[in-house]
Amino acid sequence: MIKRHLAQSSFCGPQPAEDLWQTTAVWYAFRNATAHYGGFRPGSPLQVGQRWYQTALDARTLVDAMGSAYEGRRNPYLGAIQRAAEFVLHGELN
Numbered sequence: 009m010i011k012r013h014l015a016q017s018s019f020c021g022p023q024p025a026e027d028l029w030q031t032t033a034v035w036y037a038f039r040n041a042t043a044h045y046g047g048f049r050p051g052s053p054l055q056v057g058q059r060w061y062q063t064a065l066d067a068r069t070l071v072d073a074m075g076s077a078y079e080g081r082r083n084p085y086l087g088a089i090q091r092a093a094e095f096v097l098h099g100e101l102n
Contacts, residue, residue: 012099034085037064 016028037060041048045055048064055061071083 012095014095031085031088033060033063034067035089036060037067038083038086 038048040058040060041055041064045052048068049055050065050068055064067085071085074084
């Protein structure tokens, strides 16, 4: 991203994610929930004790609170990781 002069904020999810590091923590949380439990399930006794649980819950709560702004569209955090992956892959292929 630095080499291509692209601001890291281009790949951040919605507020309060201030930088790519915070957004990556959300991606990591959703990834773990999906890989190990088939998806994020708020209140799941199997997930509540995991280190990443609160991060995923906070992100899910924020997206739910945004409501109609994202209605019919994908989760903005997950959309951000898709854009980042596409950008990096496209840059490497060129």
